[in-house]
Amino acid sequence: MLRALVRKETVVFLGALFIVLSVLVKIFGENFYLNRTLFLYVFNHHASFVNPLMVVLSLYGREYVWIPLTFLLWVLGERKHKRAAFLLASAFIVAIIAGELSKFLMGEPRPFQVLSLMPLTPTEKGHSYPSGHALIVGTGAVMVALTLSRKFWVPLTLEALAVSFSRIYVGAHWPVDVVAGWLLGSFCALFVFSIEERLSPIMDALMGIWERILLALKTRPLGETEEEEE
Secondary structure, three states, X not given: OHHHHOOHHHHHHHHHHHHHHHHHHHHHOOOOHHHHHHHHHHHOOOOOOOHHHHHHHHXXXXXXXXXXXXXXXXXXXXXXXXXXXXXXXXXXXXXXXXXXXXXXXXXXXXXXXXXXXXXXXOOOOOOOOOOHHHHHHHHHHHHHHHHOOHHHHHHHHHHHHHHHHHHXXXXXXXXXXXXXXXXXXXXXXXXXXXXXXXXXXXXXXXXXHHHHHHHHHHOOOHHHXXXXXX
């Protein structure tokens, strides 16, 4: 079970692996034979009936799936679902900070810029490494696998994989960007999960605030009650 892998050594290993990969990319760049060949194989084998789906996944499969999911788990779910929502939100915060810092330090150009191609999503901007989409959906998929049942993590993992593939398909990222995104995302998810006990006071405080909000919404003002009785 994935939960059994959440040990300090695993977290450190994933972080070290991401750093090693990042150093290699920084030294040699991303336009090396295997990375370029895999990218071009995917990009040059577009199917017209698949293109719209890939564009939708690439543009909307991150924020428009994982933010509503986290919100609904907290608002509508039981305590175990609220726990998952809290850990997801915490891991996403860590992932966003780590991802933006990595992009700033690496400064890698996107593949369509290097190879002079026209991506299917022409509004792409910013640096390429690591893939921010793969980072977020990878973080989410790993955390859901750690905190929720199979009926949640199986479809969400498939969605995360599809979004990650779509980023290569539309021409926005190299394959290595996606691998790095999942590496860093797995690290962020496992790191947050491993320090859950330290984060529990924050969750308890948020739960208390949420319960008071719900109680306030359910309780009508005294003046309103008196007016109805009259």
